[in-house]
Amino acid sequence: MSTKDFVTGMDSNARKSPRRVAFITRRTSAQVKVADEETLQTFPEVLFRAAVAIEVMAIGLVTMALLFNAPLEGIADPSHTPNPAKAPWYFLGLQEMLHYFPPVVAGVLVPGLVVMALIVIPYFNINIEAEGIFLKDRQRRLQIFYIATGALILFLLLFHVFVALVPTLIVAAFMILAAQSSPQSSSALRRYLASKPLSYWIMSWFLFELAVLTAIGTFFRGPGWSWVWPWRS
Amino acid sequence: MAKTVDQYFDNLRDTRVWRSIFRSGTGSSTLKRSLAIQQNVFLHLFSTKVRRRMVSFSATWYLGTLTLGTFLILVVTGILLMLYYHPSVPQAYADTKDLQFVVSSGLFLRNLHRWSAHAMVFLVFAHMFKVFYRGAYRPPREFNWVIGVVLLLVTLLLSYTGYLLPWDQLAYWAITVGSNIASAVPVFGDKIHFMLLGGNLVNANALLRFYVLHCMILPLAAIFFIAIHFWRIRKDGGLYALSSEPSTLQKAALAKEAR
Numbered sequence A: 001m002s003t004k005d006f007v008t009g010m011d012s013n014a015r016k017s018p019r020r021v022a023f024i025t026r027r028t029s030a031q032v033k034v035a036d037e038e039t040l041q042t043f044p045e046v047l048f049r050a051a052v053a054i055e056v057m058a059i060g061l062v063t064m065a066l067l068f069n070a071p072l073e074g075i076a077d078p079s080h081t082p083n084p085a086k087a088p089w090y091f092l093g094l095q096e097m098l099h100y101f102p103p104v105v106a107g108v109l110v111p112g113l114v115v116m117a118l119i120v121i122p123y124f125n126i127n128i129e130a131e132g133i134f135l136k137d138r139q140r141r142l143q144i145f146y147i148a149t150g151a152l153i154l155f156l157l158l159f160h161v162f163v164a165l166v167p168t169l170i171v172a173a174f175m176i177l178a179a180q181s182s183p184q185s186s187s188a189l190r191r192y193l194a195s196k197p198l199s200y201w202i203m204s205w206f207l208f209e210l211a212v213l214t215a216i217g218t219f220f221r222g223p224g225w226s227w228v229w230p231w232r233s
Numbered sequence B: 001m002a003k004t005v006d007q008y009f010d011n012l013r014d015t016r017v018w019r020s021i022f023r024s025g026t027g028s029s030t031l032k033r034s035l036a037i038q039q040n041v042f043l044h045l046f047s048t049k050v051r052r053r054m055v056s057f058s059a060t061w062y063l064g065t066l067t068l069g070t071f072l073i074l075v076v077t078g079i080l081l082m083l084y085y086h087p088s089v090p091q092a093y094a095d096t097k098d099l100q101f102v103v104s105s106g107l108f109l110r111n112l113h114r115w116s117a118h119a120m121v122f123l124v125f126a127h128m129f130k131v132f133y134r135g136a137y138r139p140p141r142e143f144n145w146v147i148g149v150v151l152l153l154v155t156l157l158l159s160y161t162g163y164l165l166p167w168d169q170l171a172y173w174a175i176t177v178g179s180n181i182a183s184a185v186p187v188f189g190d191k192i193h194f195m196l197l198g199g200n201l202v203n204a205n206a207l208l209r210f211y212v213l214h215c216m217i218l219p220l221a222a223i224f225f226i227a228i229h230f231w232r233i234r235k236d237g238g239l240y241a242l243s244s245e246p247s248t249l250q251k252a253a254l255a256k257e258a259r
């Protein structure tokens, strides 16, 4: 081994961090991506902060528990169906979808696909590189975007899911704005939008739909799952 | 000479009994503080040091930490509630009523358990989206993201199974609506529905099954996966510190290097 085959390095501040010796052999590239940065000791600094955060939240929850009572209705009665019978709030997005689609689609296919989609996110290079969606190959991608969005809107119209159109159209409008923007755009919002990858757009659309459908299921649905205005009850 | 509180603590930590329990000993040197983490069976899931900028509120909004906090509150209040609850029909409803009106602090316990459960579901979603938007699912953290998805499902199931236990109208019909979805699964739907409820309808068998799931199986699963989740954060090199666009940051770093 010649002297150039390896480099050794030592951190001179032994009190602060353990000594590190790095051997870099000939054929590996030694790319330093992250330099040493300032750290805190987990004990006690970080644990202390975590404890404070949890305690603040606990105070909030205890206050809530003192002020508001958990609901308790009459004893379960299989012969008397309340109208509407609602699932817990975090499933009301699903229940709202059951209103439009057959149970296999709304109850099995869609949630199954959502879980699958969540699991595979980190396994696609396109999500790792996270390039702005319209920065490369703009014309073709814009075409695919128009076709996909058009198909989705048609699908929603076909099943009369008008409420889900609102988030779809808003996100689509932002995507079109993103396509008209570039990292050189003068406005900060446009530069921000231009840098956003496909996964960002899909996730934001999903979050938006989830919030809207859950809110509608919670506040805007009455007897027979008919539309009601929460302030007119 | 008067001793300070710190010195009393140091003396305490130097006693033979204390040292037989906690091996790291007195002193506040970096080494001792590292040992306090490394030599504790629970704390050694965490790394001994954390990047300062990942501790700031804006980095994580402490959402994962708060999710853990709600879980801890739920375990404590849940165990106390179990002391007053029989998973049988119609006793379950009577017990819930007693908690409401007879047991001292029963109402408070039940309220705290209920609101914390809602908070946990909300926080686990918020944590997931925060992790996503700061790009922290990227390799080598991809498997911890998957563990996270499992935790999301476990959390939802925990909340859902708990919903039936008061055995009131709200509980009964929410579970009826929810479990009917299982019947929509092609081919095996009705079998899954039957297995979940221990019958064709929500009845005493379903209550017992949901009780076992809610008080035993799912909490154990949650603890198991949370432990892996925390241990993986250490193994994956601590919290993800780049912003949500590493490509641009890395390019900037490379450009700086090239200069």
Ligand code: HEM
Binding pocket: B060, B062, B063, B064, B065, B067, B068, B071, B124, B127, B128, B131, B136, B137, B141, B144, B145, B146, B147, B148, B149, B151, B152, B155, B226, B229, B233, B238, B239, B240, B241
């Ligand atoms: C019971 C549920 C959960 C608990 C108690 C929990 C707890 C935590 C904690 C305390 C952290 C440290 C940093 C932070 O607060 O963000 C963390 C990080 C993380 N969590 Fe969770 N989590 C849960 C569910 C989830 C879910 C549903 C996902 C995603 C699907 C997820 C994915 C991650 C990832 C990828 C990290 C690493 C982030 C990084 O390296 O910067 N976790 N979790």
